Amino acid sequence: MFTQILFNGLVAGAIYALVALGFSLRFQATRTFDFSYAAVITLSAYAAGKVFEYSGANWVISALAGCTTAGTVGVLLDVTIFRPMRRSGARELAILLASLGTMVAVANSISLGFGDRQQIIGSAVTHNSIALGSARITSLQLATIYVALMVGGFCWYAYHRTRWGLVMRALADDEVLARCYGISRERLILQATILAAVIGSSAAILSAMDTGLSPLIGFQLLLPGVVASVVGGMGRLGGVVIAGCAIGLIQQAAGWITSAGWQDPILFAILLVFLLVRPHGVFGAPLRRSAV
């Protein structure tokens, strides 16, 4: 039982870590909480699900379609809504509200178009399981761990070992100075948006394969993603990933000790305690008064 919970927690945590990683990347670039991220990853999961249906259950094509959709939608939303707002000097709060509006509008458009019902995709292929000690592990769960490790490793490399990562960190550290060195903020935001969308899309597709598609899938993934981002320290990508895994474990343990219904309030109580006691998270640098 214990190994099973540990393992399920790690798998859930891997998905939350991916979502939180994408959410934080976008925060790093734009300095705003972007709820439209939920819309982006929901659309990508639906695109992957639909392509899966019509392509005769071809995983590679569906995953590619999902990621392409995510990147495209992310860029389109940014260019049409958020870039003009940044240009006109809108406050972070206004951008947050606009992203909240985007999330609500997109989720309801999907539920209008495809219905509220949970749609199962490709369950037969993915749920054959192998025994590992006393725990049972499905091939989908193994794939989730694998994807999370690959994406996480890629991000770490891109962020800490490439010129692009250096520029991103410079922008996050001091925007004005970075621009003095001729760094184009808008171009970096677009690149970060695409990367974030693809990362989130992989999490949404894996989660949809496990629990099915619903219009709220993005929102339901975004919530633990936001908790992990704040607890890990907004913008500390390594910290955010650790927090994501920890939250997956805590959630599974909480579901085991109490009941599934109390998983959400426990996560959000953790978020609230962090915001009240240590708003910069475990790994983050203290927020400046003006930045809080």
Added chain:
Amino acid sequence: MEYVVHILILIAIYTTLATSLDLLVGETGLLSAAQAAFFGVGAYTSALLSTRYGLSFLSGVAAGMALAIALSTLVALISLRVQEDYFVIATFALQIIAFSIFNNWIDVTQGPSGVANIPPPEILGWNVQASGDFLVLAAGVAAIAYCLVSRITASPFGRVLRAIREDDVFTQAQGKNTLRFKLEVSGISAGLAAAAGSVYAYYLTFIDPTTFTITQSILLISMVILGGAGSRMGPLVGAAFLVVLPEALRFVGISSASAANLQAILYGAALVGLMMVRPRGLLGRYSFGQ
């Protein structure tokens, strides 16, 4: 006719809610995403006290308001610690916790099955049963909320709230105890929302947790911002518009499930459009834009 009265009662209840939220959002600059939680506290307190212990309407309202005011200290404490985006996220968390409690604390709230058979209220001998009577009650509560908020915003107290909205630190430097003001304003706001919740519970005679979700909170924020934050007529206009909208859609032959989706699409899009073009809303005095 019955139908029109029903719509008017809903408009009155939502006007009370939007007005109470505007006190926080438009006057004090605290964008709270937890207003539906206080709405729920009022509704549940009234519903449970009357169905289980047979308490009267007025004592239910008083208890609901007292509980909401006590819980609202959390909002004030959050606002001391974190501002702007982080405040929104923190109240977001508060709202989700509140919904989970309504939904999961089955011994007390009866969980997803909700509280049914709430008896018609009796207020000092006035038996409120016909929908016309409920309209008088709901409109009365909305009028009290409107007058109270108008008085507050016109008073020196309201001026301090607007000063906090514009510059918290500067207001403290002027010798104002901003914690006290924030505690008081979030208490008043939560109390009014709880009163609206009581009226709502008695009117529908049935409540369940799905009314008090984060979506409801976002709807209330949209009402305030659409009508215009920081103006007295704004919340009324926003509430009336967003209550009538889905009914109007149903009138032109759209099913009520689709109408709910369309309503959400429209207020989501309106939120985006307003933030881009006119962040102060239709009648607002306070802008989240710049």
